[in-house]
Amino acid sequence: MSVTANSWRGEALLELDGQAHVLRPSFAALVAAEEELGPLFPLVERAAAGELRLTELAALYWHCLTSREGLERVDFGEALVTAGLAGATRPLRSLLAQVLQGRADPA
Secondary structure, eight states, X not given: OOOOOOGGGTOEEEEETTEEEEEOOOHHHHHHHHHHHOOHHHHHHHHHTTOOOHHHHHHHHHXXXXXXXXXXXXXXXXXXXXXXXXXXXXXXXXXXXXXHHOOOOOO
């Protein structure tokens, strides 16, 4: 089965260890990320300035995963490091755009 992201939901794909993971910045996911990381607007500003920490990236992605089945958070973090920052940050722009702009209206 092929995993795809639904752009109307603001989803993005993250490839780790040859497996695709769907990231969805839902209200619940963003609230959970904010509880852990603090306000999201400063996080977006740090990302724009190239100052986003790996722990922040991993936490944001962790909370936005649509499925954590078979994943442990520490292993997820290790997979991000293995993917390298270039690969791990590909979906970041999409997620941060959702934080700032919200979803597009499909109508």
